[in-house]
Every structure is written in C-alpha cells, then in structure tokens.
Amino acid sequence: MKRIRVSAPAERDLDAIWVYLARESGSFEIADRAVESITEVFSLLASHPEAAPARDDIQPGLRGFPTGNYIVYYSVTGSRVVVAPILHAMRDQFSAFRAR
Numbered sequence: 001m002k003r004i005r006v007s008a009p010a011e012r013d014l015d016a017i018w019v020y021l022a023r024e025s026g027s028f029e030i031a032d033r034a035v036e037s038i039t040e041v042f043s044l045l046a047s048h049p050e051a052a053p054a055r056d057d058i059q060p061g062l063r064g065f066p067t068g069n070y071i072v073y074y075s076v077t078g079s080r081v082v083v084a085p086i087l088h089a090m091r092d093q094f095s096a097f098r099a100r
Helices: 008-025 028-047 093-098
Strands: 003-006 062-067 070-077 080-088
Touching: 003 008, 003 028, 008 028, 008 080, 028 062, 028 070, 028 080, 080 093
Parallel strands: 003 080
Antiparallel strands: 062 070, 070 080
16 A cells, blocks of 8 residues: 655645635535545545546646545655645646646
C-alpha cells in the first residue's frame, strides 16, 4: 500500500467545499459528511493507485477519481499517492485545473 500525501491545494479545496456546503445547506453535518466521503476515497487510492483513469490530457501522470459531485485528482510518485486538486465535477476540468 502506498502512503497518501494531501497537498496544500487539496487541503484548501476540502476547506472550501466544507464552507460552501455548510452555507448552502445550513448544516455542518451535511458538510462534514460530504468532506468525509471525499477523504474516504484516499485509502482506496493508497491501496489501488491505478483505480482511476489517467488524465494525461490535463497533466502527464495525473489521474482523476470521481466521488459524488467531485473529482479527486492525484499522481503516483514512488511510494506515495499525492492528492492535488479536488474539483467539482460540473466544472470544465481542464480549465479549472490550469487556472490553479
């Protein structure tokens, strides 16, 4: 099993997702559950790093795993899975990734 490293941009994305969902829903519980469902995917990626399709069209070596309304982007480097941006699935993924 590989080790998970959550990048600073991914941490900011998770925080932003939580704040947005808490505001929109009026419920901290809903925001907590949504972020938890995203972070639960990390252990799957650690044990099966090839689980998601390659997204070389966005960046060489990048993979994107859909979960709920979001896509968890990550790369595999040596013994690690590095999680970097987490984007809403309805966004133009190429443009959103490049805007970072």
